[in-house]
Structures are given as structure tokens and as C-alpha cells.
Amino acid sequence: MGDRIEKVSVIISKGSLEGIYPGLIMANGARAEGIEANLFFTFFGLDAIHKERFEHIKVATVGNPGMHMATMIGGLPGMSAIATRMLSKKMEAFDIPSIPEFVEMIADTGCGMFACKASVDLFGFTKVDFIDQVSDIITVGEFYERAAGGEIIFT
Amino acid sequence: MTTTTLAGMEIELDDEGFIVDPERWTEAMAADLARHEGIDPLTDRHWQVVRFMRCEYEAKGSGPTVRVLGKTSGVSVKELYQLFPRGPAKIAAKIAGIPKPRGCI
Numbered sequence: 680m681g682d683r684i685e686k687v688s689v690i691i692s693k694g695s696l697e698g699i700y701p702g703l704i705m706a707n708g709a710r711a712e713g714i715e716a717n718l719f720f721t722f723f724g725l726d727a728i729h730k731e732r733f734e735h736i737k738v739a740t741v742g743n744p745g746m747h748m749a750t751m752i753g754g755l756p757g758m759s760a761i762a763t764r765m766l767s768k769k770m771e772a773f774d775i776p777s778i779p780e781f782v783e784m785i786a787d788t789g790c791g792m793f794a795c796k797a798s799v800d801l802f803g804f805t806k807v808d809f810i811d812q813v814s815d816i817i818t819v820g821e822f823y824e825r826a827a828g829g830e831i832i833f834t
Numbered sequence: 835m836t837t838t839t840l841a842g843m844e845i846e847l848d849d850e851g852f853i854v855d856p857e858r859w860t861e862a863m864a865a866d867l868a869r870h871e872g873i874d875p876l877t878d879r880h881w882q883v884v885r886f887m888r889c890e891y892e893a894k895g896s897g898p899t900v901r902v903l904g905k906t907s908g909v910s911v912k913e914l915y916q917l918f919p920r921g922p923a924k925i926a927a928k929i930a931g932i933p934k935p936r937g938c939i
Contacts, residue, residue, distance in 0.1 A: 704938055704939060707900075707939060708938060708939075710900075710915070710921070711899070711900050711921050711922075711923060711924065712921050712924065713919065713920030713921035713924065713925070774901075774902075774939075775939055776901065776939065781939075784901060784904065784911055787904075787910070787911040787912040787915070788900070788911060788915055789915050789919075
């Protein structure tokens with residue numbers, strides 16, 4: 680039992696669809712295993728908990744070699760929206776929840792939700808910009824205090 | 835693999851404590867399995883989830899994940915974690931004598 684992970688703190692720093700899902704899946708999966716989990720949103724990752732933005736998260740079609748798409752094609756107007764719609768449809772078929780549904784469900788699992796103070800200040804946000812499930816806006820020092828004794832996963 | 839006595843029967847468990855042969859499980863074993871997971875007593879709400887897991891397994895060959903449980907078992911995700919703090923799908927599956935549900939979400 681000694682090598683069991685008891686606690687994880689997952690940092691989500693990117694605001695693209697492919698930047699947000701992995702961290703959410705890691706945190707949700709931890710809770711499903713009975714592992715204590717915290718989610719810490721920083722920089723563009725804040726969009727995942729932003730009331731007006733979390734329903735409009737898009738997949739990056741430029742600067743993303745994984746899309747197997749020429750940069751100029753990916754840069755055409757509306758390309759990101761089309762790719763996002765296609766991917767979302769596919770994810771729905773596999774019963775993967777949308778980001779808003781997923782974030783709310785993860786909060787229900789008892790996972791802590793925190794926003795990074797430096798990024799919140801930088802973007803001029805306040806607590807009312809975020810969904811109610813966000814417990815607090817915390818500094819990096821406070822994050823380390825909360826993460827103490829567990830694993831830290833940066834995404 | 836270990837062998838243990840549940841409801842007076844010798845039952846084989848895997849390394850994680852899941853019953854190896856789900857066919858051998860009976861409802862009488864649930865209380866013992868639950869106690870082993872720190873759940874005592876097994877309330878009606880626990881039973882609702884455990885029976886639902888069992889039915890799903892018998893119909894589909896595998897147990898549902900937490901998300902599916904939250905949507906279809908009649909018990910919300912929040913309550914599922916109150917009932918089974920150490921992982922609802924995993925612990926309820928163990929008590930229901932079925933294999934650990936596999937699924938990332």
C-alpha cells in the first residue's frame with residue numbers, strides 16, 4: 680500500500696480544448712480512485728472556469744501539428760470552430776462530457792477548484808467571473824501549501 | 835490472490851480485493867465486503883447503487899463509471915461520493931461482487 684498515490688494537484692495552464700481536457704480527466708480519474716484531488720487553473724487555463732468562456736473552448740488549428748493540417752488552412756476564418764464542432768461531436772458519441780458539464784461534475788466529486796491569483800489579476804478578472812464551484816483565488820504559495828504531501832501534475 | 839470467508843463461504847479475491855468469480859457473489863456477502871471498505875452499515879442508498887451496479891454488469895458485462903452512475907442510478911455524483919468516499923464506482927463494484935469498472939471518465 681505504501682506506493683499508492685494519496686493526493687494529486689493538477690494545474691491547467693492552457694485554454695484550448697486539447698489543453699484543458701487532459702487535466703480534467705486526470706483530476707476526475709483521481710477522485711474515482713478515491714484519491715484526494717485539487718485543480719488549479721492558471722493563465723489561459725482560467726477559461727475552463729470562466730462563466731462566459733467555458734462553453735466556447737476551441738481546439739487549436741494553428742501551431743498544432745497533431746491536427747495534421749497545413750498552417751495556412753488552419754488559419755482560415757472559422758477553421759477552429761469547424762474543427763471544434765467535429766471533435767465535440769465525436770466526443771459526444773463516446774459519451775465524453777462537455778467542458779462545462781465535466782467541470783461541474785468534478786466539483787461534485789469533492790475535487791477542490793482554485794484560480795491562480797497572479798493570472799486573475801493580470802486578466803482583470805474577479806471571483807464573480809468564475810463559476811460558483813471555484814472555491815478560492817489563491818497565490819502560488821498557497822497552492823504549494825495545499826499540494827503538500829501529494830503529487831503535482833502540470834498540464 | 836487471497837482467499838477469504840464471506841457469509842460462510844470460501845471466496846477468492848484478487849490483489850485489489852475484488853471477487854474473482856462474480857457468479858459466486860450473494861447479497862449476504864455485501865455487508866462483509868462493505869465493512870472491509872469502511873462502510874458500516876450498508877444503508878438503502880448504498881444498496882440502490884450496489885444493486886444498480888449488479889444489474890448493469892449482468893446486462894452489459896461491465897460496471898458503469900461514476901459519471902454514468904450519476905446520470906442513471908438515481909443517486910447524484912455528490913451523494914455517490916458521500917456514500918462511497920473512496921471511489922463510488924470502484925467501491926460499489928467491489929461490494930456488488932463485480933469486476934472493477936474500466937473507463938477514463
